[in-house]
Amino acid sequence: MRFDQIIDTAQKIFSNSIVKSVIIVVAAIAVYKAVSAILSARGKRLKELEKKNRETYLRLINSIFKYTLFVICFFALLQVNHVNITSMVAGLGIAGIILGVAVQDALKDIIRGFDIISDNYFKVGDLIEFNGIEGKVLELGLKTTKIKDIKNDYIISVPNRNVEAIALVSNLLYLEVPMPYELPLEEAEKAISQICDAGKKNKNIKDCTYVSVNRLDDSAIKYMLKVVMRDNSKKLQTNRDMWRIILDIMAQNSISVPYTQIDIHSK
Numbered sequence: 001m002r003f004d005q006i007i008d009t010a011q012k013i014f015s016n017s018i019v020k021s022v023i024i025v026v027a028a029i030a031v032y033k034a035v036s037a038i039l040s041a042r043g044k045r046l047k048e049l050e051k052k053n054r055e056t057y058l059r060l061i062n063s064i065f066k067y068t069l070f071v072i073c074f075f076a077l078l079q080v081n082h083v084n085i086t087s088m089v090a091g092l093g094i095a096g097i098i099l100g101v102a103v104q105d106a107l108k109d110i111i112r113g114f115d116i117i118s119d120n121y122f123k124v125g126d127l128i129e130f131n132g133i134e135g136k137v138l139e140l141g142l143k144t145t146k147i148k149d150i151k152n153d154y155i156i157s158v159p160n161r162n163v164e165a166i167a168l169v170s171n172l173l174y175l176e177v178p179m180p181y182e183l184p185l186e187e188a189e190k191a192i193s194q195i196c197d198a199g200k201k202n203k204n205i206k207d208c209t210y211v212s213v214n215r216l217d218d219s220a221i222k223y224m225l226k227v228v229m230r231d232n233s234k235k236l237q238t239n240r241d242m243w244r245i246i247l248d249i250m251a252q253n254s255i256s257v258p259y260t261q262i263d264i265h266s267k
Contacts, residue, residue, distance in 0.1 A: 021077050028073040036062055063141040109143040112160040116140065127169040127232045130158050134169055136233040150236050173227040173238060174211075177246055178220035180258045185213075191253045192223050198245045199227060204238050206230050220258035 115121070117140070122128050126137050128147060135147030135156060144157040145166075158166065177195065179188040192210045199208035207228040214224035229238055250257060 021081065024073060024076050028069055032066060032069055035065055067142060106143060108161040109159050112163050113140070113142045113145075116145070116160060116163055121163055122166070122168050125233070127235065129167045129169055130156075130162065130165060134235070150233060169232055169235070171229045171232040173229060173235060173242070175225045175227065175239075175242055175246075176214055176222040177225060178217065178222055178258045180256060181221060183221075183255060187253070188221065188223060188255075191249055191255060192225070194253075195242075195246055195249045196225065198249060199225075199242055202238065202241050202245075204230050204234050204241075208242075219260045 122137055124137050124140055127134060127150070128137060128145075129135075130147070133147075133149055133156065134151070135149045137145060138148050138155070139146040142160075144159055147156050147158060148154070149156060177192060179191070189210065196208040196210055199205050205227055207226075209226050211224040211226050214222045216222075225242075227238065227242060229235060247257070
């Protein structure tokens, strides 16, 4: 086969719409992966930004780039398949209005996504609460925020337009320690102090302090503890660790755990 025949065959192959479409899709995927890798590498060098802020901005930029690349790829595929883009856009008319109404929720999500970033509602790695679910923010995208439920590790997508219903969870944990009425106040507070000292040895506890007697319950006096956590996404495990410490210290001091009792008197 002569060289000019090879060139002619190659031109025929690459002039095929299907081949062009495949090339465009493959090229788009390659560009997306390359840019994502560059963003990830650049992000590690941005020492001036807090880690959570850096991850949030990088994920948002990556999301914007992904959607932009998708739109460009979509119109390129239409073009190589001989679809007249100009006449298609011009002919939208009523269909365009209907489409605009249909995607208004998506537009709200995108706008609120930018608001979350600019107003610093929360960042990647923060613990938030939505509809009674507490979860760690894994990803902040243009349309949704992905969170990981700290109770069962479920991944949940929350539309950004619901940002007003999202609460940022504090790194404080308040515990009411029950002590029997028969126990003198001095002995109870001594045991509480030991609980605080033991709690501070936990790697996720920054500080643990005794607040005061919080309330007089039916069967026990409740003493309030304030625990400051280093990572509030580990709130559930920290709560478990503290209750184990509480039970251990109470056992060491021969303090029984109060429980509701019913006295029956008969004549």
